[in-house]
Amino acid sequence: ELKVEQNPLFLSMQEGKNYTIYCNYSTTSDRLYWYRQDPGKSLESLFVLLSNGAVKQEGRLMASLDTKARLSTLHITAAVHDLSATYFCAVEANFGNEKLTFGTGTRLTIIP
Amino acid sequence: EAGVAQSPRYKIIEKRQSVAFWCNPISGHATLYWYQQILGQGPKLLIQFQNNGVVDDSQLPKDRFSAERLKGVDSTLKIQPAKLEDSAVYLCASSGGIGTYNSPLHFGNGTRLTVT
Numbered sequence: 722e723l724k725v726e727q728n729p730l731f732l733s734m735q736e737g738k739n740y741t742i743y744c745n746y747s748t749t750s751d752r753l754y755w756y757r758q759d760p761g762k763s764l765e766s767l768f769v770l771l772s773n774g775a776v777k778q779e780g781r782l783m784a785s786l787d788t789k790a791r792l793s794t795l796h797i798t799a800a801v802h803d804l805s806a807t808y809f810c811a812v813e814a815n816f817g818n819e820k821l822t823f824g825t826g827t828r829l830t831i832i833p
Numbered sequence: 834e835a836g837v838a839q840s841p842r843y844k845i846i847e848k849r850q851s852v853a854f855w856c857n858p859i860s861g862h863a864t865l866y867w868y869q870q871i872l873g874q875g876p877k878l879l880i881q882f883q884n885n886g887v888v889d890d891s892q893l894p895k896d897r898f899s900a901e902r903l904k905g906v907d908s909t910l911k912i913q914p915a916k917l918e919d920s921a922v923y924l925c926a927s928s929g930g931i932g933t934y935n936s937p938l939h940f941g942n943g944t945r946l947t948v949t
Contacts, residue, residue: 725875754937763924764876766937809875819864819928820889821938823875 723748723814727824735832737799742827744793744810752813753793754821755784757806764809768795797829805831835859837941839925845947851913854944858906858927864888866938867900867910868924876924882908915948922946 724747734740744753752771756764768777770786770793777784781804783796793810807828811821838857846852858865864883868876879898881888884905893900897916902908912919922943929936 756940763940763942764926764938766939769937811875819936819938820878820881823877826873826875 723750723812723822725810725812725822725824727808727810727827729827730825731828731830733830733832734797734800736801739799740797742795742797742808742829744795744812744824746791746793746810746812746822748814749788749791750812750814751788753786754811754813755793755795756809756811756823758809758826759806767808800831802831802833805829837925837927837939839923839941839944841944842942843945843947845949846915848917848948849914851911852915852946853909853911854923854925854946856908856910856925856941858908858925859939862927862929862939863905864928865902865908866926866928867908868926868940870922870924870943872921879910912946915946917948920946920948 726745728743754769755767757767758764768784773788775786781798786793807826809823809826811823840855844852866881867879869879870876879893880890880900882902885902898912900910922945924943925941926938928938
């Protein structure tokens with residue numbers, strides 16, 4: 722059974738600081754997704770990582786994938802309050818079937 | 834394009850009652866998913882449809898949950914009878930279909946179910 726773990730579960734950081742969220746998974750996979758969820762809202766797709774070494778960047782967020790280590794990171798640069806949300810990684814267990822297993826989520830709070 | 838539509842937005846029922854949720858996916862999306870998200874956890878897949886056929890329902894509690902996708906478009910998820918532990922947000926998602934490798938899932942706003 723595929724297991725997806727994120728850490729930290731909670732993260733409180735000051736504006737302007739950098740930090741990284743980690744996503745580890747237990748079985749081989751070449752596809753990993755990052756989603757953002759605001760309180761009471763649905764999930765918004767941030768990144769799709771499709772191969773080993775993939776790196777995607779959008780604004781202050783950068784995601785990377787190391788399939789050999791079964792690890793993805795979401796790096797936040799110079800955090801701003803608008804980035805406060807819960808971030809989920811999700812892994813596709815079998816390539817092409819689009820069945821996603823989600824991590825537990827990281828609740829990020831940016832303090833002014 | 835219009836997003837994934839779900840209704841109702843909220844539902845409060847007593848245990849042992851039944852409830853149904855409705856989902857209309859993005860037009861043209863062949864694959865539809867129902868996820869259950871318990872407070873403080875990540876979404877868990879309940880069932881996946883490809884057109885009107887079930888691809889995966891291994892985590893659907895079939896003694897009380899049922900889902901259908903007639904005509905390969907809209908879908909309904911039913912719980913009968915509900916238990917307290919069914920309190921959660923039920924998210925519907927759709928995607929372009931198996932084989933469209935660069936397509937993330939698009940989620941609806943969810944139905945928040947409270948069972949008392």
